[in-house]
Amino acid sequence: MARIAFILLCHKDPEAVIKQAQRLTTAGDYMAIHLDARADPAHYRRIRSELDPNPNVTFVRRRVKCGWGEWSLVSATLEAVRAAVAAFPEATHFYLLSGDCMAIKSAEYAHAFLDAQDRDYIESFDFFASDWIKTGLREERLIYRHFFNERRRKAWFYASLEWQKRLGLEREIPRDLQVMIGSQWWCLRRRTIEMILDFIAERPDVVRFFRTTWIPDETFFQTLVRHLVPETEIENRTLTFLLFSDYGMPVVFYNDHYDLLLSQDALFARKVSPEAQDLKRRLGLLYASQGTQFQISNEGASLYHFLTERGRIGRRFAPRFWETESSLGRERELLIVVCKKWHVAKRLLERIRQMTNIPCVEYLFNEKATELPDLGGIEATMGKRHRHRRALLRMLFEHFGADRMVICLDPANLDLLQDFCGDRSVTRLLEIECQFTDEYLIGHAMRVGLAGARTPPETLARLLPTIRNEMALESDRIRDAGFANHLRLREIDSPEANAAPLAEFLGLGPDKALEIAQTDHLFAD
Template sequence: MAKIAFILLCHKDPDAIIKQAQSLTAVGDYMAIHFDASAPRAAFDRIRAALADNPNVTFAKKRIRCGWGEWSLVQATLHAVEAAAEAFPRATHFYMLSGDCMAIKSAEYAHEFLDRRDVDYIESFDYFQSDWIKTGWKKERLVYRHWFNERTQKRRFYATFELQKRLGLTREIPADLEVMIGSQWWCLRRRTIEWILDFCRQRPDVMRFFRTTWIPDETFFQTLVRHLVPEQEIESRTLTFLMFTDYGMPVAFYNDHYDLLLSQDFLFARKISPEARELKRRLGVLYAAEGARFRISNEGRSLHRFLAEKGRIGRRFAPRFWETESSLGRERELLIVVCKKWHVAKRLVQRVRQMTDIPCIDYLFNEESCALPDLGGIQSSVEKRHRHRRALVRMLFDYYESDRLLVCLDPSNLDLIEDFCRDRAVTRLLEVECQVSDVFLVGHAMRVGLAGDRTPRETLNRLLPTIRNDMVHESDRIRDAQFDNHLRLREIDPPETNARAIAAFLGVPGDTAETLAETDHLFAD
């Protein structure tokens, strides 16, 4: 059975570190601690004294001062890894942690998980080909030497960089290495750790190279594992659940995140807020639990993104330059059916196709699979359709040789609705208002990735009111925009009322509108 040696890098809160070590070693696992030399000596002595009688805890033989983005973080990790490898010969896996991490599964679950597959868990993506680095420096991290800390010695950091750049003092990456990148939170097998330690002793050239790279904790272990371990024995993922805000800062978890954390397909999570005392207490007890069962739904990231975006709704992009002053055509008429229940809109639109000669397109800006004619590639992806929205619709008018066109849009596409309603063409809007049950909301949450088949009922119960309110908010935003020719078709209204709205929207005779309003099972789920 797996036995884990935790590699803990920490720099503060000695009481929390002591509790963390006691919790994780109580079931027979191990821990090697590196406590930042920048922290007070008294805090370190307190940790050592509290854990002195714990045979499953050891300490890095050398403490060093650590700084973000520096080699010192990798060196501290290596010191702790060396201590763990020597002190705990029975350890089968070495798991990298910080003081802000806590287990979100039991030790029983974690051991069974690691026994299931003989692989190393570490994010390891091609440094130059992947998009792991979203913004900022890429090759500059590697081909220039970085001796100073960017946060504490900013002037020196950028001065030496600019000097090297001006003089062309670049360097070569070691020829036999393919540099990889990924999260610094990994879990490696003992054999892999021993190979890495041997490699460090045998390749001083590689050590010199990484000592002056920038943010080497995202590249050093990731590169060496890929260099030393067969590809089929690497699972390119982290077992630590973490998320980042739009500003690149780690998301902190609080007391009410307990159920969400346990349902994620990870063994640990960071960062747990220092103020989340109840969450820390419950997670501290969890690791030693026996017989615990976990329902993995894994919707955490999409759920957080959905909830975090509320209150920040606005237009993200200005009009594209190729669409400025462009128009669908003053003589044309664009009919827009807006409905959250796509199947209801499609049912209505299918009847419109059968009873009129109006060309109709389903959710072309929402569904990749929407049936569209070949328009030279502009229709090939939802992203392209959004980017060339007016050009696409103009081409559809031309393709169908019609001055009238009907399209379906989701209520969340307010920017599209606003764009088209401001056009010189005549735009009519038919908002289809449906009754929404909890069953539909659950299905919607699953379709958009906010929930999964195994999401706990308690999580769904908390989520459904937010989704329902979000749908109401979308409808309110459309009404607040006060579009001309805005009509409503409501499930709760009688067919004769809905027929009047359809007649005005489509410009069809009353009897045709009545037939459309009486479409069998129009609003059925």
Template sequence: MAKIAFILLCHKDPEGIIRQAERLTAAGDCMAIHFDARARPKDYQRIRAALDANPNVAFARRRVKCGWGEWSLVQATLNAVERVLEAFPDATHFYMLSGDCMAVKSAEYAHGFLDAQDCDFVESFDFFDSDWIKTGMKEERLIYRHPFNERSQKRLFYGWFNLQKRLGWTRDIPADLQMMIGSQWWCLRRRTIEAIMEFSRERRDVMRFFRTTWIPDETFFQTLVRHLVPEPEIRSRTLTFLMFSDYGMPVTFYNDHYDLLLSQDFLFARKISPEARRLKARLGDLYASKGVRFEISNEGRGLYKFLTGKGRQGRRFAPRFWETEASLGRERELLIVVCKKWHVAKRLAEHARRATNVPVVEYLFDEEATELPDLGGIQSTLEKRARHRRALMRMLFDYHKTDRLLICMDPANVDLMRDFCSDRATTRLLLVECTYSDDYLTGHAKRVGLAGEQTGAETLARLLPTIRYDLRHEGDMIRDANFANLHRIREWATPSENTVPLAAFLSIPEPAAEEIAAAEHLYAD
């Protein structure tokens, strides 16, 4: 059975560290603690006094002063790992933690999870080819030497960096290493840790290289695991649930996040707020519990992204400026059916095609699988279609040898509607307003990744009003845009009420429009 050795790096909150160590070791696991040498001596003494008698807790023999982005964080980890190897020969897995982490599953579940998979869990992406680094320095982290701390020695850090850059003082990356990058929150098997420690003793050249790289805690273990462990034995993911805001700051969890945290496919989470006492107490009790079943829905990141993106002026993004392309053609007419329920729009478009013989292209800007002819690659991805939308539409007009074309579009694409309506071609919009039951909204949430099959009723109850308002807001945005040729039909209106706007939109006689409006099952879910 798995026995976890926790590698705990911490620098504050001695009472919290003591409670965390007692909770985790009470389940039979063990721990090595590295308490930052910069921290207050009396805090360290408090921790030692409380935990020295615990046979499942050990302390790094040598403490180092840690700084963000420095090699010191890796050295502190290696010091704690060395102590674990010596003190706990029966430990099977080494799990990296911080003082802000807490278990979101029971020890029973965690041990069973690790027993079932003979592999290492570490985020490990190609340093150069992946987009793990979003902004700032990339290869400069490696090819230049960084002996100074960017936060506490900013002038020295950037002065030395600029000097190396100006004089061309670059260095080579060790030739036999493929540089990898990822989160520092890993869980590795004992044999992997032993291989890393042996490698670090034998390859002093590699150790010298990493000592002066910038933010080596995101590259050292990630690179060495890939170098030493066969690919099938690595899972490129962390078992610690963490999220970051738009500004690159870690998202903090509070008391009301308990159910969300338990439903994620992770064993731990960070950062737990120091003020979230009730959450900490509940999670602490959970780790020691037996027989708990966990329903994994794993919608946390999608849910956070969706909910935090609402409520701000501008609906998250400022108005976009689209590149100007050539006109679709003054003599052409583009008909756009706008509907959130795609199946409704597709039925309506098919009825319109039969009545008018106008070619129909369904959700080409929303659905990757929309059937399109080969247009030289411009149709290959949603991103290309949106970027070259006018060129794409011109090619579709030409392909179908027509001056009238009908497409379907999601109401979220107001920017595309504005662009087409500003063209010299005639653009008509038909907004199809539908009713949205709770069942439909729940299905919608699952389709777009905001919820999973196991998402609890309480979470859905909080989520559905936001989704409902968001759909209503999209319709309001379209109406507020004051499009010249906007027509509306409503699911709750009678066929005769929907006949006039349908006839105007399609430029067909009212009897033909009424036949479409009265079509059976048009709005059925």
């Protein structure tokens, strides 16, 4: 039967360390403890006094001062591994844990699981070919030497890196090694651990290389296991269930995560909150249980990411009060004026207000300053307006007490047009085709930050055709979308010609439509 030697790295909370050691060794397993040399000496004395009588617990001979991202974490792990190998000759597996880890299966289940397959469990992906590293340094972790801790001495860390780059001090990776990367938390068989210890005794050059790599706990064991063990004997995953947020921070588990943790295809979970006392109590009882059956669904990671995404848009558990209905309403009419020259569209809307009783709202999805009523916060930011676009319009319909409404959109808002035109409501588009002089395009370039007051004329001359083509392309995209009820008002046409699309768009008689089309200086810049 499998006998596990747990390699425990910890730096605080002596009470939790003592309970964890007592709980895990009660089932006949072992533990080697490394308490960070920076920890409170009183904590170390207390842990030793409580656990020294336990024959299944041993301590490292030399404690290391640990720092995140440093070789010290690997050094501490090796110290604990050596202590465990020497103290527990009957141990068949070595399982790396932190003080924040808790078993999420029974000891009975864990032993049967490890007996079922003669394998090592460790994440190990190709360092250069995989996308395991999401942000930050990549090959710089390996090809440059790192002597300073990025968290404690940030300026020195990056200054050293920059000077090495400038001086071309790149170094070679040991040629016989394929560097791998993965989670720090592993479970390895005894013969694999012994091979690693023999290898590093024979290859001081490899140890020297990893001593000055950055975050070597994610590469050292991962690389050596792949180098020494046949691929068929490696399960490329960790048996410790852990999640990371989008910010690269570990997700913490609390009392209400009990059922989720038990359903994961893992033996331990990290990190369990120190405050989650009920969760710790229940998991402690579980580890000592006999005959417990586990239903493995393994949905934890996907469920977390799904809920995280839903949370960002306020839909983690239920729709917000304004989102109980997703349509604008089958009986409503949304009239959209699409125009690149916002001042032209605003003049037209002002005239429509004067001539009709149709509510009009200007560029609400383009200008934060657009005047809107208080709608419970949905109107507060541009991000909310876009995310809850239909809800926003539905609330405006209700605010105005009307079934018809005119809004303005920029031609670049094709996604909004597609959304609104796909609604069950009646949607009509009135695209205003304006003429764009060079002076107008220069002003537009300055408004959007493409040019400034000191931009040379030759630069503007190269820029203007691009801007003009982009505006033409926006109009082409709208036409290519094939929207129903798509009407056009053109600057080059007479008021009489423009009255017809206006009448159809607004549902007005020809005389009133002509009066709107004859608005003074409608197209003036």
